[in-house]
Amino acid sequence: MATGWAPDGAVQDQIDDTIADAVNRARHAMPKGESAEECIECDESIPDARRKAVPGVKLCISCQNMRDKQPVFTGINRRGSKDSQLR
Template sequence: MAGGWSRDGAVQEQIDASVEDAIEQARSRLPRGESLSHCEECGEAIPQARREAIPGVRLCVACQTERDKRQGASAGYNRRGSKDSQLR
């Protein structure tokens, strides 16, 4: 059921588009190619189990954890605009 200016199914389409965008963004950040045997930031050896679990890995666990902290959570926004943004 849609209300106001939206047509039926518009809200679900926005949700689906937001989920698809988040999935695509996450996939684009996955490593690709040959895994390194040593971390490209600190030079420590990357364990064989990590290299097998994540193809294309380039960082050790400690450096990857730090990089993830620096990047922080994505600022999730609705690219199609929310009802609130249209009212402003």
């Protein structure tokens, strides 16, 4: 693949950086601390099994599923087109 002035392996470097960023974002988003007994969004009780399985959990399964369906904007565009760079 022709990459212009980019060095060999630049595309793979972008892929690797994108994956590393996603892993770091997921690690930082993991709950920490003591688990809540009630969901912070709907006030339903969180089952003991969930609180033991996920330390620091603050949401019930239903609310967590709804939150997981929302898109996540990373703010980084590593594949910007030439048009977007000229704006």
